[in-house]
Structure formats: structure tokens, C-alpha cells
Amino acid sequence: DIQMTQSPSSLPASVGDRVTIPCRASQDISNYLAWYQQKPGTGPKLLIYAASTLQSGVPSRFSGSGSGTDFTLTISSLQPEDVATYFCQQYNTAPSTFGPGTKVDIK
Amino acid sequence: EVQMVESGGGLVQPGGSLRLSCAASGFTFSTYAMSWVRQAPGKGLEWVSGISGNGVTTYYADTVKGRFTISRDNSNNTLYLQMSGLRAEDTALYYCAKSAVTRHLSRFDYWGQGTLVTVSS
Numbered sequence: 001d002i003q004m005t006q007s008p009s010s011l012p013a014s015v016g017d018r019v020t021i022p023c024r025a026s027q028d029i030s031n032y033l034a035w036y037q038q039k040p041g042t043g044p045k046l047l048i049y050a051a052s053t054l055q056s057g058v059p060s061r062f063s064g065s066g067s068g069t070d071f072t073l074t075i076s077s078l079q080p081e082d083v084a085t086y087f088c089q090q091y092n093t094a095p096s097t098f099g100p101g102t103k104v105d106i107k
Numbered sequence: 108e109v110q111m112v113e114s115g116g117g118l119v120q121p122g123g124s125l126r127l128s129c130a131a132s133g134f135t136f137s138t139y140a141m142s143w144v145r146q147a148p149g150k151g152l153e154w155v156s157g158i159s160g161n162g163v164t165t166y167y168a169d170t171v172k173g174r175f176t177i178s179r180d181n182s183n184n185t186l187y188l189q190m191s192g193l194r195a196e197d198t199a200l201y202y203c204a205k206s207a208v209t210r211h212l213s214r215f216d217y218w219g220q221g222t223l224v225t226v227s228s
Contacts, residue, residue: 034214034215036152036215042220043202043204043218043219043220043221044152044202044215044218045218046207046214046215046216046217049207049214055216087151089152089214089215091212091213091214092212093212094166094212095154095166095168095169096154096212096213097154098151098152098153098154099151100150100151101151101152
């Protein structure tokens, strides 16, 4: 199975900060990568797919980049409502696998 | 509006069985592959099982193969997961997730709120 890694596991930042969240795949997954936001008590919400395509309805402060094995989710200006855990998912090779998540909170 | 509501979770003893259901609405259910994804307490997400839109093809993670069975009823827009031989490590919140395209290997564009399965004596 393809292993997805995310580090750090926790990322404190201030409101208005530019936040970058990395994700690495153990092998080339082209651009078959999605990013999800999960808030406590709710199911994940799709933010980005195909590494850089913004899902409909997602604020434009979220963006994604990367291909191959290294990917990044960027929040251009952190808002209080962005406090959540962010997961990456590869869907290039079965079984689909997820990263362990990065928890973003306010300093 | 797309909605998916899971049910059927609960406390079960090791070796026991449970059937989860996911009632879907707001989209043409039979068009899309569906999956179950679980999240152990305080942990990350693990894809468990998937099924094609017509229900003919099913897919399983190695961790549940031979113990879990996924199925769907397209006439009632409902997804199921029959779980047997349950183990403590199956304890998790189980989410129903909709594939964004027809194939099961895909991003998931909608998720339910989850149903909790606890395996303990």
C-alpha cells in the first residue's frame, strides 16, 4: 500500500498567517491527491482534488500544489473557522490511503 | 442537497456481528460508487470497503477481507456494511462516503456524520 505522511502533526498559527501543510506519498501518485478538512464531531469535507483543483464552494484562501510524491495545502490567510485537522488522500493506487492528519489551531 | 445518514452502530462483543446502514439522498445513488471509511478514536482515516454503482463489484481492505461484506440497495438508496468476526481493533467511527465519480478509486465529495462501533467485552 502507498504510505502517506504528514508532518507536523500539530501546527499552531495566528489569525492572518499563511499556513502551509505538507503531505508526502511513498511512491509517485501523479496528481491523484485530495485534501480534506475535519472539524470535531463532523465528517471530513473535501477541499481540494487533483492536487490543485478547488472543490466547489470552498473559500479561495485554500489552495493546493504538488505532483508525484510531494504536495502542499496552503491557507493564504488563516481564519478562526479554519481550526481543524487536515488530511491528504491518495487515490492513484488501490487501496486509497490517507495521511495521519495535521491539526491546525490558533496560537 | 446531498445527505448521507449512517445508522446501526453500537457496542458488540469480540467475535460478534453488526450491520451498518447509510441512507443517501440528493443525488442519483445508482450512478456513483460508494465506500465505508473508518476512524479509530483519536486516529486517522482508513478506507474499509467500496462498491460499484450497480453493486456488482466490491472492494475490501486486507484488514477486513473475509469478515465484512458491503452491499447496496439502489431502489432504496441505501448502502450497507455487514460486519462479522469483530475485533477490538475494529472499534471506530464508520463513515459512509460518496465517490465523486463513478469508479470507487476516487476522491470522496460527500461524507455522512458517522456511526460508532465499539467492540469490547
